[in-house]
Amino acid sequence: MLRQINNSQKKREANNFGKLLLVILLLNINIMIAQDKNTNSNNLNAHQQSMAGIAAFSAVGNMQQLKTELNTGLDSGLTINEIKEALVQLYAYCGFPRSLNAINAFMEVLEKRKADGITDLQGREASPIKAVNDQYRVGKETLQKLTGREEKEPKTGANAFAPVIDVFLKEHLFAAIFSRDVLNYRQREFVTISILAAMSGVEPQLQAHISMGLNTGITENQIIELSTIIEKKIGKEQAEIVKSLLKKVIQNNKNN
Template identity: 50%
Template sequence: MNSKIAIILAGIFFSLLSFSSVSQAQSTNTQDLNTKQQSIVTIAAFTAKGDLDKLKTALNDGLDNGLTVNEIKEVLVQMYAYTGFPRSLNGINTFITVMDERERKGIKDVVGREASPLPAGKSSLELGTEIQTQLIGGPNKAKYNAFTPAIDQFLKAHLFGDIFGRDILDFQNREIATIAALTSMEGVNPQLQGHLNVGFNVGLTETQMKNLISVIEDKVGKKEADNATVVLNKVISSRSH
């Protein structure tokens, strides 16, 4: 083989390799939520709605789809920060019922790992400030910080430090749960818009966001999905400018 032929063949090889890499990246970017993530959507949505019958079905489906017991517990615990203690506690009690029923049927579910300890030598406020800054893409400059410093501290120390700092769920799955809950509630479009932005910041794609809304439409309701679509389109438009 002379040198010219070798150079040509090498060029073809690297072109094919490059095309394969680009195609793989595009495929990754167009993937829908996986079945476990879709279960997080329904669990969060029905917890937020307070629809315990449908939540019971969603919890069973989540376990069957591979979510661990501790991952589901984590979703239900996180929900109290967005839906209040009553809805979160009702969700947890419903999960206890589901677990008891499955145990009586001889179903052995994977418990999963516990959360790692929070970083030593760092307060919840310090950790939460770091996490919030990472999620929103910079310091939080909302007007409520100065108007009510207490809520700012609670958000940073407790929501982002104590809750988001727990590593049983990653930031993507926590945002999927949050977006699903907010989508299922009325009167929270500003918060939904904020968390859709955070979802993009942590690597969720437009396709995944739209898939999340399609799950809401299929399982929860068209009204909720239509509202979420309007908010999502506003977020996509603002991020493209």
């Protein structure tokens, strides 16, 4: 009888121990899932990876690789209008020739895909922009949101030396383009960083836009991952510049 009681007690203890192990295992799984979600939130998704390649190859004028990247982007779910917005924005950073060439390449890709029976998502059009008399003020306010700093007078540097460039930047880029809501500020800054990361000799502008990108919600890890994409598609030297400038921006933010 005593032996039966002991065996029964041992079974209950074993069952309780098994349940405890199961609870611990489930807790560990939940922790791992939560950590994975947090990690993924800092990683570039398929849309961002494709957009980085599209912007980079457009900026350097590699049309053959661009067409491959455009197909990849469309296959990943990027809409036609999202890609068009990025290619139009391109003109502000590397000129109309690169922008127009990229748009023409995109047209060829779409025609080929249509002929192959592929239907791509058009995506939504930009909302109508309210007419304002002072586009310069709109652009100035947008830039202040991106930088997180109030722009003070008098103007300095290039804006003081050639005031009209300041007008064009505010009215054309940060008002006319950035007011179009097909892409939000974070997406536009990501496109800009990708463009500048692929180009040589634009380190001051790239550093400024990495800072703006962080202000719009792009993470440090995403910039690092972007540098990996740039290394693979453009070259190691350009990737190292991205990482070096990111460190400078982080250090400047700590000092301010």
